[in-house]
Amino acid sequence: MTGREDWWYDEAAGPLVRPYAMVRGRTRPLRPELHLVTQVRAMPSPADPDALAVEHLEIMELCRRPLSVAEVAAYLDVPLVVVKVLLSDLIQRGDVVIRDPSRVPHVPDRNLLQAVLDGVRGI
């Protein structure tokens, strides 16, 4: 990035405009607890699917099994910030659950590390 001409509508602009239309220009995630690896899981069925945008429904479909915020962004091929806004909508509606952040230790404890060690050895 060297100058004003390099800002966000460069040659990759095509797909960039739509995500922002998708979230109606909102770029500030409403849920600060949404990190890259926060696990998201859809409830069996949304309460009022007619009120949801196509992108919300895509997330609901993807998250029938638990996925991280980063995985949802990669599969939908939209920037992370857009996924965080969409997920915030779904959390507010109660259509998805996330891993309760209070249950995630800042640094993994010994039991968790042992499980990861065994898991990596087993792959």
Add this chain to the structure above:
Amino acid sequence: MVSVESERPGGELLVPTPVKIVIAGGFGTGKTTMVNSVSEIPPLHTEELLTEAGVGVDDVLGLEQKETTTVALDFGRITINPEVVLYLFGTPGQNRFWFMWDELAFGAIGAVILVDTRRLDSSFPSIDFFERRGIPFVIAVNCFEGAHSYEVAEVRRALDVDEAIPLVLCDARDRESSKTVLVSLIQHTMDRLDAMA
């Protein structure tokens, strides 16, 4: 892949605990190669849009006034068991995105710092980053074909890292070799935890 059970006995939806390991190192040291070799899924790619100021994306009305840029992230996944999933994140190549490194390092088990002996200095910023923050890390010397092979002790001297930091030779393309590196990191983190207890 380990199958994921849909519910706990009580009917509550099971949401796994995520853990992560950061794969760092200079440009071209094999970060993405290592993620590829151990991930259970084809490595994924995502992007974060950031203002140059690095405080996060502001409301869209202010965007004309700011330089916005994209930070690309490559990552992989290893399902440990139905309740734990491990993510491996390669650090963005450009060292100026330090704030993105902070998000990657937050709550991480630790970091693997890949080193190419032909360009040792390209991995110095990574070593500094994790050393300063007290985040556990191991050094993995990626043995590229055609590169002169050095003794572990020689590389350790050249990098000037403490004896307590594990330093291993590896081939990032090889799954077993990359697994060994991850195992040494997890063990190192456990040892540090025990030492503090």
